[in-house]
Amino acid sequence: MIGYYVNKGGADRSQLSVTGTHLFVSGVRPSSEGRSLLPALGDHRVSSLFLEPVSAGNFAVVAALWAMARLPAQPRRHYAVLALAVVVAVLADSRLAIGSGLCVALALGTxxxxxxxxxxxxxxxxxxxxxxxxxxxxxxxxxxxxxxxxxxxxxxxxxxxxxxxxxxxxxxxxxxxxxxxxxxxxxxxxxxxxxxxxxxxxxxxxxxxxxxxxxxxxxxxxxxxxxxxxxxxxxxxxxxxxxxxxTFLPRAPARRATARFSASVPA
Structure with a gap:
């Protein structure tokens, strides 16, 4: 991952020696500091396709705030999205994502x-x-x-x-x-x-x-x-x-099929 940033000019090759891995410099917590969220997961901060964990944490907040905004309409589906966003934030060890996500939740309740x-x-x-x-x-x-x-x-x-x-x-x-x-x-x-x-x-x-x-x-x-x-x-x-x-329009509730009877019934 660090090779991408070196090739585009956003990092120096000397950063390869900082973590001893090919991860971005922020991809591993210093051993003296350690992981903040679930330390049992180790010092590696997961970043996946975002290449560095800060963006993974930001993605988690954006996904979470969308889920929280949609909760009144479809609570079951968006509670699942919210839970997955929390998992991403924890894997990325993003303290900022957890903190700002909690502030967003408080704000939406006011x-x-x-x-x-x-x-x-x-x-x-x-x-x-x-x-x-x-x-x-x-x-x-x-x-x-x-x-x-x-x-x-x-x-x-x-x-x-x-x-x-x-x-x-x-x-x-x-x-x-x-x-x-x-x-x-x-x-x-x-x-x-x-x-x-x-x-x-x-x-x-x-x-x-x-x-x-x-x-x-x-x-x-x-x-x-x-x-x-x-x-x-x-x-x-x-x-x-x-x-x-x-322009979001909530889906209209499905109409339940009901039998219709004529008001006049032949004798």
Whole structure:
């Protein structure tokens, strides 16, 4: 798997010695850290056709949020999809998938799917919180824990100047901050405009409202520590499902055959 990334220029051959395998560098948990979900499965993080486990975890969240959005209509079928999504997240040892999936489940159980203003403000609140973390936190080592990743993202954003926020100046060290990657590529103003187009849209179906809410929570939270959600491997699937929900019409219940008798019965 690492050979694919080396050939396309996204990794260096020196990474082959990091894990001692042909897996991507994140495909094996360091022995000092170990697997977080079901340690008995070992340090290998399953990635399957996604080539690296982060995208496998993202796929699990997208599948889970679609299943949760569809639960009111077809609970039995989509509970099965939800269970399979959890299995994928556990095999990939994706802590982010489990955490963001739980947040999506909580959000879908509230009035948030219809609260367009709240969805619009969600990334603004999270970015402001990251900057506040960067300003107020004491210097610390950056590690692979949630606190370490939030600290890394927050200190980076807090150090930016106006040109970097507008996306006209490059910034180093944006790999572990999804918002930094997004703003470096687009700028904060175009990114906010694109977000508002979706957040403030009047959805034609209740399913579209639930899918939009789930995707908004998933994206806004994940971008705090990673830009992997922007990858076409799972981003395309998420966008497709959101589009499909716009015109989704539930199947009409089958009519039960009943015998009809004439009102007039001959003598």
């Amino acid at each position: 009035p948030l799917p219809r609260a367009r203003a709240a969805l619009l403000a969600l990334p603004l609140v999270l970015v402001a919180a990251l900057v506040l973390i960067g300003w107020t936190s004491a210097p610390r080592a950056i590690d692979d824990t949630l606190g370490g990743r939030l600290y890394s993202s927050g200190t980076l954003l807090a150090s930016w100047n106006v040109a970097q926020w507008l996306g006209v100046a490059w910034s180093q060290g944006i790999e572990d901050s999804g918002y930094a990657q997004l703003f470096t590529g687009l700028g904060v103003l175009p990114a906010a405009a694109l977000w508002s187009l979706v957040a403030l849209r009047t959805e034609p179906t209740a399913l579209a409202e639930r899918v939009r809410c789930g995707l908004a929570v998933y994206l806004a939270l994940s971008l705090c520590i990673t830009g992997s959600v922007l990858s076409i491997k799972t981003g395309a699937l998420a966008w497709f499902l959101y589009g499909a929900s716009q």
